[in-house]
Amino acid sequence: MAGRSAPTVRRTRVATELRKLREQAGVTATEAARTLGTSQGQLSNVESARFGVSGARVRAMASAYGCSDTAFIAALVNMAEGRTRGWWEQYRDILPAALLDLAEVEHYATSLRTAITVHIPGLLQTVDHARELFRQVVPEFSPPEVEHRVSFRIKRQDVLFRDSPTPYLAIIHEAALRMQFGGAAVAKGQLGHLLEMSERDHVTLKVIPFAAGSFPGSGQSLFYSTGQVPRLDTVHLDQSHGPAFLDAEAQLEMYRVLLGKLEALALGPVKSRDLIHNLVHDL
Structure with missing residues (x-):
């Protein structure tokens, strides 16, 4: 190749x-x-x-x-x-380069944080949930492209399962937990997976409940990758055309502050799990 x-x-x-x-x-x-x-x-x-x-x-x-x-x-x-070719290179002629960049940033990050409103973070999605999301894309993906995207997303999750897993904080709004992509059965499986992942030592899951009211950054999905030193951190914003990467020092500081505000609004890990358990019970 x-x-x-x-x-x-x-x-x-x-x-x-x-x-x-x-x-x-x-x-x-x-x-x-x-x-x-x-x-x-x-x-x-x-x-x-x-x-x-x-x-x-x-x-x-x-x-x-x-x-x-x-x-x-x-x-x-x-x-x-560090020029070792990563697993993502096998998708070079199949998926947009920006997605390969995202996998590379995640692979080398020393920690990962995300805050998201209406979707489950990609690193915590089940196969069925991810497949349903990609089926709803406009313009429509072909069936092979859907499967390529699903397999790529699942392989990205290796950062949470490898021998030295990356510490991961996911701040998810309650709205995302209530979205039944693929129907009740898929939603129930997705919520169950979130509960399982939240029990892992390196994964922290926090939920912003509807009761928290308005909050900053509600209209965007934010992913923050920590580098070996703060100056090499990276923000990636999920947009319809793919991830956009930001690394200016002023931008990094702004998003650090934003993530701090969102984490302060969110429920703690135990109360977040209790909320998810209640949602599963209602399905």
């Missing part, structure tokens, strides 16, 4: 951070190229993610730009050198 023509999301992030470091240091591309002993064209290719970059080169660039944050530099080096 040929390599991806487009850079991976991690390579793009390394390139973006290196460019930010140079600009924050007030160093022009011409000056940086001269200091690093390279051409301006090669530097441009690195900063635009057309070329990958070695860990040694990352350290040299950080030094040239006066960056003394050793933890941040080490995290960038790790991102630059």
